[in-house]
Amino acid sequence: MKRTAPLLIAATVGFIIIVSTFIPYTESWGEDSMIWFDILAAVAFVLGGGNLLKMNLKKVSERRPGWAYSAIIIAAFLITLTVGLLKVGTHPNEVFWNKPWSGDYIGEGSALWWIYEYLIYPLTSTMFAMLAFYIASAAFRAFRAKNMEASLLLGTAFIVLLGRTYAAIILTGWLPELAHDAEPSFFGQLWNGLRLEKLTETIMGVFNLAGSRAINIGIALGIASTSLKVLLGIDRSYLGTGED
């Protein structure tokens, strides 16, 4: 039963969403199912928050290595939750100006807004900024010309890199461009095609795009097949043991 009920729910909702794609009459059914999911996810968030607290409290109480990090997590979690729920520092809205809780919980000037603006945004931006260094280290490793394939990759990357900068104009700007008012000759097209910015366009628009579309077709078929297996109950690995 523990496996059958979720399977039936998943299959029913899945088929409703498929049907609502093709039958305009049932469009709202699909939208409603997605709203149910949102409600479910919101309820499950309590579960996640509870688990976060439990795990970190346990770590602090057992004084396991790194317990100080857990203490910071608990403090940050509880402070954010409290100021958000109690709408600390929010300004009443214009319609209900005499009700102190009528303001937007994340309105400008509120404590939660302050936490977002001055703590979460800078922290996430810092993490995102680190990506630049990771890209450099990954590129260094990926572009080492160890064999034929890696050398080709390096050469292609080098052309694209130059083609996207002014270096392309400096290095190959002397090659003749195609004349707009005359029928281009074979050599005219060849020289024009060898300009770095044109080579970059060709690599990105032909080779890269073709490969990317091939991957996308495979992904689309994989999604269709996997979804079908889930809806028909052929793949049940995500449903667990079935034991109560």
Place this chain on the structure above:
Amino acid sequence: MRTARLRSLAIAAACWLGAIDVLAQDSTQPPEPPAPPSELQVRDRPSDNGQALLISWAASADDAPDGSPRVLEYWIFRRELGQAEWGEKILDSPAGTTAKTDDQKIKVGTQYEYRIVAVGVNEGVSEPAELLGGVGSVRQWFNVQKAWFGILLVVICGAVVYFIEAARGGKDLKVRKIAGLEAVDEAVGRATELGRSVLFINGIQDINDIQTIAGLTVLGNVARRTAEYDATLEVPTSRSLVMTTARETVQAAYLSAGRPDAYNENNIYYLTDEQFGFVASVTGRMVREKYAACFYMGAFYAESLILAETGNSIGAIQVAGTAMPSQLPFFVAACDYTLIGEEFFAASAYLSGEPHQMGSLKGQDFGKVVGAVLLLLGCGAATLASMAGSSDGALASLAAYIRDYILGSKGLFP
């Protein structure tokens, strides 16, 4: 002399009076309104739930692109059949346009009347063009625009079901080796030898993303291996529902491996929904715990490279699988093995080794054949039409039909 002076005074007075008259006319009379639009037509928007009506009209004679811009825009009014007043305008459309979609709270079964006017400078309004007698929207039973999509879906899903049934019936199906999946045993074995843990990240999307489901099926197989090898498996998640489902999956895997006692639900835990908060926590743990093997299976965004590079820096053997094309290069650069797109979705069938699951892979292959045939037909027809220099011949029409109808959303028939 005196007569001449009187005459010039009279002329000057007349000029002043004339000028004053002109000025008075300019300030009191509105500018001449533009010519009205005509041929107002309203029809139901096809293939929808009765939420919209399509309005079209012939432009005002003063709405000429090359002339002086006497029309600035068109105002459209609507009223329910039987009402006397038109009320406020419901839509406006700039000069030069001759069509607009009215999706402003259209009620199915209600009949509406429409009026359109051209508006010029200083809001000089033309005579209206009206559509009286009532027109209403209809709720359609089938979205014809998606007919070909539906046909392709039925054909490909039908092929998947057929091959699954064929596999159940004992048909031998051969599937090529996928190096990334062959490496699962190697990675878990290495973790066991080193006495370190295995890390599994199921992407950062919720359970309603098919990549998360595909990742969970791989997690089940990885968990079975860790149970067999007695290695520790850690699964941090960024969604509560994924945590709950991952716990069920891992528990089932430990049970099927005959090691239910080794299952520890505390190793599958929720961190945060925040993308970079999750990454910060996971990478911090990676550096401290020094996992021997890291699996990244699911939907990833900018965090993919941060995770994979950190894993690389601690010397972990890494296997990634995702259907996010933009993240694949990062995983390829930083991981030992990467399951690219369809390989990732094939993983569960491949790892399970169950014949009926393998059948689904053959169904996918059939879909590829259909795609390849359409590609060849379309490209061939377009190339031959281009070489023949014809833009409206049979070949060009075939290429256009494939592009706009079969792969597009123009419906079933031209």
